[in-house]
Amino acid sequence: MSIFASTEQAMTTAYFSINNATVRFLNNTLFKNLTFRINKGQHWALIGPSGSGKSALLQTIAGRFNITGGEINYHFDEHLLSNLSPTNGISAKTKLIALVEPRHHFRNLSNTTDFYYQQRYNSSDSEDALTVDHYLASVNTVSENERQWDSDKVLTLLNLHYLRDKQLIKLSNGETKRLMLAAALLKNPALLLLDNPLTGLDVKTRQEFNGIINQIVASGISLIIATSVHEIPDAITHVAVLQEGAIIQENTRVDFNPELFNTVTQDQVDTAELGALLNIDNPTANYNYIVKMDKVHIQYGSKVILDDVDWEIKTGDHWALLGPNGAGKSTLLSLINGDNPQAYANNIVLFDKKRGTGESIWDIKKKIGFVSPELHQYFPTDNSCLQVIESGYYDTLGLFRPSNKQYAATALRWMKTLEIDQYARTLLKNIPASAQRLCLLARALIKNPSLLIFDEPCQGMDDHQQLHFKNLVDTLCSLSNVTLIYVTHYQHEIPDSVDKVLQLYQGRVV
Structure with missing residues (x-):
């Protein structure tokens, strides 16, 4: 055709x-x-x-x-429907439709619980996950005589052959996207x-x-x-x-x-309000090294993820971290953010302290504002947006204590700065995906951390939202001594304040 x-x-x-x-x-x-x-x-x-x-x-x-x-x-066509019947309230006709959403709905191998954030870094828990091969084999397809797409054809089209034995939880964001499209095609919609x-x-x-x-x-x-x-x-x-x-x-x-x-050509950031927000409970610590890595090596089984990575980040540095899907960017960030236990087996200094010398994961996280596609994927969505942002003070995935009136007021000010205050009392799950991401960005900013890690922060945003956030980051960097690590696959998204680049390819610095 x-x-x-x-x-x-x-x-x-x-x-x-x-x-x-x-x-x-x-x-x-x-x-x-x-x-x-x-x-x-x-x-x-x-x-x-x-x-x-x-x-x-x-x-x-x-x-x-x-x-x-x-x-x-x-x-x-009737011949497409002839071999299908309704099941579990799903009509035969809607079985011929495949929807690929921004979020995946993978479940553990035991099929008893959903994946959770950090599972990919915990070896015993990550084993409780289907491989790419097993996941595709579980996809329900139409009858054999109507199949245009089979496993080999979708693996080839979407370049997934080399990932067949990889567990779903260990896929990069881009690899996950390709797998979801492959699963949709296997349904032969x-x-x-x-x-x-x-x-x-x-x-x-x-x-x-x-x-x-x-x-x-x-x-x-x-x-x-x-x-x-x-x-x-x-x-x-x-x-x-x-x-x-x-x-x-x-x-x-x-x-x-x-x-x-x-039509998006102009944007304004309220510099006075942003400056006032940056002065709320602002820590004054000035570290010699925010991050210092010496020949960092991360390996799972025979698969090398990071190979002899050296990286020094000083206070006030503004870095872009670049590389294709699967290059090792997310793993590198997990070592900085305290999520990856293999940090203890490597020579890594964070905020002038060597990992493994007594600091807790919470000591590290309170100095970092972090957002990533994985955090967005696994973040609980039953809090209001205001509660989600307030939870940034405690580095918890949601607010599990009574709201603090002063913190909530500051959270609302950040929402206004990011132009999402209309969602303050709405549950996170009931707002657009781009607004959800902006809520998590506000959560990262609210405690005025020493280090901001923005991993693909503009995913799903429209042109105005992207421009406003980029201008906000540049203004923030000009008003403070914050350190920035910015990850993106789009060159135009990189803030003008970024002046240093680390590029990864297959786990090595290039």
């Missing part, structure tokens, strides 16, 4: 339609009078600012939300829904993404992708623009003008 519709009939045959629908989740109305139609042979991109409803529309199509008005119809699939992928994989998408749609799968206006794959035939829970524009790809949506 061509990646574009080959006949006029194909272009006018509905594949999915939703008409004048009201869509609800819990007590929230997500859409009113929602109408959206996909014809066979079409492939759609959904664009719009953070919170506009892109992810909600994908989940609506996947059958996740209640439709209380209007109607929703799936017009899949009629309709594939991708929610910001490029976040967390390195430059090489992003460059290959067009070719990957071309092969997917050439196999007969229809595609809907929520993405940035800057990263619309070539195979896309139509674009829908969302704003505040409504589709405000639909265009063919040919008629769509992305320049109309490059």
Whole structure:
């Protein structure tokens, strides 16, 4: 099949339609009078600012939300449905839809508990995890005679062969993204829904993404992708623009003008307020070495993760830590943040103290503000956003004590500075993913730490949020002597204040 519709009939045959629908989740109305139609042979991109409803529309199509008005119809070919039957409340038609979300839902090998943050660094617990091979073998597929995609084909397409024996918990963020797409393809869906699939992928994989998408749609799968206006794959035939829970524009790809949506040019940071926040309980310690590593070597079994890494970071340094997916960046950061017990077997100095000379993990964490894709993945979401940010004072994953009135007031000021104060009393799980990440960034900033570690902090943010956060980081660095380690796969995200670079490739400094 061509990646574009080959006949006029194909272009006018509905594949999915939703008409004048009201869509609800819990007590929230997500859409009113929602109408959206996909014809066979079409492939759609959904664009719009953070919170506009892109992810909600994908989940609506996947059958996740209640439709209380209007109607929703799936017009899949009858031969695809003939061998499928409803199970556990899942209709046969929605079984032909695969949704790849930003967060994974991996479970331990015992299938009794979910993964938890730090599990990957605890050898006995990390063994309680499926390997990539076992995970893909567990994916439920359609009947054998309808299979376009098998294990070998998806492993090759997504370059996962070398990861087959690796445990899920030990995958990098980008490797996890590729695995989730592989699992979705193994379901051999009629309709594939991708929610910001490029976040967390390195430059090489992003460059290959067009070719990957071309092969997917050439196999007969229809595609809907929520993405940035800057990263619309070539195979896309139509674009829908969302704003505040409504589709405000639909265009063919040919008629769509992305320049109309490059509107973010200016941004302001309240320098006086940021300066005041930085003066609250600000520690004055000035360390000779924030980090000093000498020939650090990390190995799991026969797999070398870090090989003879030397790194010196002094107070006030602003570093970018760069490298492709799987280069060892997350492991290197785990040694600094106190999460990796192999730090004790290496020559590492943190805040002028050699690891293993009596300091606790909490002594280290109280000096560090940290955020990463893994922390976002595993952070409990049943606290309000204000509670999540206040928990940064205690370095706990959530607030497990009565709220401190003064701390809560400071948390709200940080929320206003990051333009997310409207979510203060909302549960973290009920706000957009980009706003969740901003909450965790506020949590990292609230205690005015000596060291900030921002690991891919802008994942999922829209253009305005990215620009505002970048300006905030630069202003913060100009107003204080904070030390910064910044990780990203996007060159334009690196703050102007960053003036030093450490680049890793296959565990070595290059």
